Amino acid sequence: MRFLLxxxxxxxxxxxxxxxxxxxxxxxxxxxxxxxxxxxxxxSAGASKVVSDQVDALGxxxxxxxxxASTTDPLSGLTQPKTQRDFAASTLTExxxxxxxxxxxxxxxxxxxxxxxxxxxxxxxxxxxxxxASTPELxxxxxxxxxxxQFLDTRVSPDTVVIGTQLSIDVFGTEQSIGKTLTVRGKxxxxxxVLKRMNDPINYNQVDFDSALIMSLESGKLLNQGIAQIxxxxxxxxxxxxxxxxxxxxxxxxxxxxxxEHDFSVLSGEQISRPTNQLFYAIAGVTAAVAAISLLVGxxxxxxxxxxxxxxxxxxxxxxxxxxxxxxxxxxQFIIESLAxxxxxxxxxxxxxxxxxxxxxxxxxxxxxxxxxxxxxxxxVSTITGTFFGLYPAFRAARKDPIDSLREYN
Amino acid sequence: xxxIKTPPVIELHNLKKRFGxxxxxxxxxxxxxxxxxxxxxxxxxxxxxxxKTTLLNILGLLDHSTDGEYKLDGQEVSTLGPRRQARIRxxxxxxxxxSFNLISRLSVIENVALPLTYKGVSHTKRLxxxxxxxxxxxxxxxxxxxxxxxxxxxxxxxxxARALVNEPSIILADEPTGNLDSRSSHIIMEELxxxxxxxxxxxxxxxxxxxxxxxxxxxxxxxGRVDTDTMVLPQxxxxxxxxxxxxxxxxxxxxxxxxxxxxxxx
Ligand SMILES: Nc1ncnc2c1ncn2[C@@H]1O[C@H](COP(=O)(O)OP(=O)(O)O)[C@@H](O)[C@H]1O
Ligand SMILES: [Mg+2]
Numbered sequence: 258m259r260f261l262l263x264x265x266x267x268x269x270x271x272x273x274x275x276x277x278x279x280x281x282x283x284x285x286x287x288x289x290x291x292x293x294x295x296x297x298x299x300x301s302a303g304a305s306k307v308v309s310d311q312v313d314a315l316g317x318x319x320x321x322x323x324x325x326a327s328t329t330d331p332l333s334g335l336t337q338p339k340t341q342r343d344f345a346a347s348t349l350t351e352x353x354x355x356x357x358x359x360x361x362x363x364x365x366x367x368x369x370x371x372x373x374x375x376x377x378x379x380x381x382x383x384x385x386x387x388x389x390a391s392t393p394e395l396x397x398x399x400x401x402x403x404x405x406x407q408f409l410d411t412r413v414s415p416d417t418v419v420i421g422t423q424l425s426i427d428v429f430g431t432e433q434s435i436g437k438t439l440t441v442r443g444k445x446x447x448x449x450x451v452l453k454r455m456n457d458p459i460n461y462n463q464v465d466f467d468s469a470l471i472m473s474l475e476s477g478k479l480l481n482q483g484i485a486q487i488x489x490x491x492x493x494x495x496x497x498x499x500x501x502x503x504x505x506x507x508x509x510x511x512x513x514x515x516x517x518e519h520d521f522s523v524l525s526g527e528q529i530s531r532p533t534n535q536l537f538y539a540i541a542g543v544t545a546a547v548a549a550i551s552l553l554v555g556x557x558x559x560x561x562x563x564x565x566x567x568x569x570x571x572x573x574x575x576x577x578x579x580x581x582x583x584x585x586x587x588x589x590q591f592i593i594e595s596l597a598x599x600x601x602x603x604x605x606x607x608x609x610x611x612x613x614x615x616x617x618x619x620x621x622x623x624x625x626x627x628x629x630x631x632x633x634x635x636x637x638v639s640t641i642t643g644t645f646f647g648l649y650p651a652f653r654a655a656r657k658d659p660i661d662s663l664r665e666y667n
Numbered sequence: 668x669x670x671i672k673t674p675p676v677i678e679l680h681n682l683k684k685r686f687g688x689x690x691x692x693x694x695x696x697x698x699x700x701x702x703x704x705x706x707x708x709x710x711x712x713x714x715x716x717x718x719k720t721t722l723l724n725i726l727g728l729l730d731h732s733t734d735g736e737y738k739l740d741g742q743e744v745s746t747l748g749p750r751r752q753a754r755i756r757x758x759x760x761x762x763x764x765x766s767f768n769l770i771s772r773l774s775v776i777e778n779v780a781l782p783l784t785y786k787g788v789s790h791t792k793r794l795x796x797x798x799x800x801x802x803x804x805x806x807x808x809x810x811x812x813x814x815x816x817x818x819x820x821x822x823x824x825x826x827x828a829r830a831l832v833n834e835p836s837i838i839l840a841d842e843p844t845g846n847l848d849s850r851s852s853h854i855i856m857e858e859l860x861x862x863x864x865x866x867x868x869x870x871x872x873x874x875x876x877x878x879x880x881x882x883x884x885x886x887x888x889x890x891g892r893v894d895t896d897t898m899v900l901p902q903x904x905x906x907x908x909x910x911x912x913x914x915x916x917x918x919x920x921x922x923x924x925x926x927x928x929x930x931x932x933x
Contacts (some may be wrong), residue, residue, distance in 0.1 A: 581756045582757075
């Protein structure tokens with residue numbers, strides 16, 4: 258049996274080589290599909306790694322609370338766009354924030370209230386400028402450093418803001434903007450600090466602080482009809498060993514606060530790093546669709562070529578049967594050939610996928626990740642495609658009547 | 668016939684093979700009765716379309732009869748599963764075809780080694796055995812030739828080497844010399860004759876009456892039945908026997924018909 262398998266492999270190699278161009282063209286569909294998958298996975302792993310590195314750099318003792326129940330299925334997080342629920346009002350309130358900060362071993366808790374609206378001074382900031390309302394703890398939890406001036410603290414006037422370097426350049430045309438005033442939603446604020454440039458638009462706060470404006474939670478509430486709309490609460494524990502206990506306590510406390518409803522999720526470690534950027538979702542969604550379509554088309558191509566191959570070798574099938582081949586011998590010969598096309602396309606796709614990912618990453622702030630999981634997915638997808646679409650042709654080959662096959666002309 | 672003690676390798680009783688249904692119904696074999704003993708060299712003759720190929724296909728388990736009995740080594744073949752039948756084809760039966768039927772994209776040695784694949788022999792051992800077999804057919808230097816680089820006679824010798832590489836006890840040859848000139852034909856017949864002397868059972872279909880002289884028994888068929896069945900004396904095998912010696916075992920032989928048929932087909 259082992260020798261037979263080896264023989265099938267040699268056979269497949271010979272037969273694919275003798276139709277080289279045809280084999281390569283057939284592999285192309287699988288190659289494109291696997292390349293797309295590899296690119297998305299390598300880049301999304303890269304994005305996740307950026308965030309998890311940040312969490313690690315902060316000591317790893319960070320947890321975040323987000324509104325809405327979390328999905329446990331990682332693929333849906335990758336392939337599904339944001340649902341309507343994600344745009345609904347946040348379920349986290351100031352009461353929750355106070356309750357959470359009182360839990361044992363929680364050293365700091367910083368809310369993140371993200372508002373939209375225009376930011377204007379000498380010139381107007383871009384439309385999507387994030388306006389973040391938070392507490393002074395945000396600086397330590399998220400490791401925000403000021404370049405000049407100071408961060409918010411409990412004593413400063415509520416009419417003051419801290420802005421990112423890029424935002425400073427956007428609205429004032431300079432990085433030196435301490436003491437200058439700007440208007441947010443028609444209300445004027447004084448700049449008391451400019452943040453150090455961070456250059457990581459992808460982080461677990463989902464805010465690019467380089468172009469953000471940070472104000473106190475009180476001011477944020479005033480701009481939002483007196484209501485705190487908290488999108489995220491960042492928690493820091495006194496040590497990493499207490500983090501698990503804290504998460505359990507938070508869950509208990511918040512469920513009690515929310516009348517038994519589990520309409521929030523507490524994330525730590527890896528979970529935080531799952532990229533949630535909407536643009537990323539859109540790109541990943543499109544790429545996943547491209548991958549699925551090209552795999553389907555590639556698979557149909559394999560099936561088509563294998564049917565041609567079976568027809569071309571009808572006489573050979575008859576001869577082999579006359580020489581003692583069983584139906585399953587014939588079937589496995591053809592399955593292995595289609596499998597070889599699939600895997601060949603897969604390996605090509607894996608390599609091209611990484612070339613693409615590295616190419617794209619020159620425009621991004623992070624590098625793609627090479628890990629065995631992605632290799633397994635690429636190989637798995639190509640193996641499944643090769644086998645699945647080779648089944649029917651192989652079945653046709655195995656079922657051929659030896660007499661009719663021998664009568665066939667070459 | 669009762670005098671011969673060797674047990675029958677093949678026993679056919681009232682074997683029928685029908686093709687088509689309804690108006691197109693046609694019996695290619697219409698009640699074959701035949702007993703073949705171990706070590707016989709049988710030449711089957713008969714007009715085109717009388718069912719010779721159909722008979723060989725059924726004997727070789729490539730096809731199945733519609734009705735009647737076929738016992739191979741005392742075992743009724745219709746009771747055997749497809750996997751078992753493939754095993755028998757692999758280990759007990761060697762096929763030689765008129766059109767050689769080498770696989771054109773495989774080299775000579777790979778073609779000869781092919782039957783060993785389905786017997787589970789390792790790659791190196793396969794090539795070794797195939798090489799030995801080719802050498803006995805004086806094709807040692809042609810091992811890595813492709814089939815299209817060989818002459819007709821050489822191709823058929825490769826095909827015979829392939830049929831023999833699994834050491835089958837029964838050789839089925841359907842007009843093995845049909846595509847060859849008379850010189851090559853005699854070389855092939857010498858090879859078959861050799862095999863016969865070594866104890867193989869050979870069943871060969873031929874249109875050439877001269878070649879029946881190599882056989883130990885000549886059967887003529889007509890309309891899917893045995894017409895005449897003649898034993899040939901072994902010492903006369905070297906000279907072409909125009910006139911069959913021995914006893915005719917079948918009755919109701921219309922003397923003129925087979926002769927006429929031979930003229931039509933040769
Ligand atoms: N697959 C088939 N379908 C229909 N008829 C067939 C088939 N194979 C053989 N026959 C018919 O059976 C008869 C015997 O054919 P065959 O055994 O090939 O004759 P031959 O003695 O020339 O080898 C012929 O009349 C042929 O037309
Ligand atoms: Mg015939």
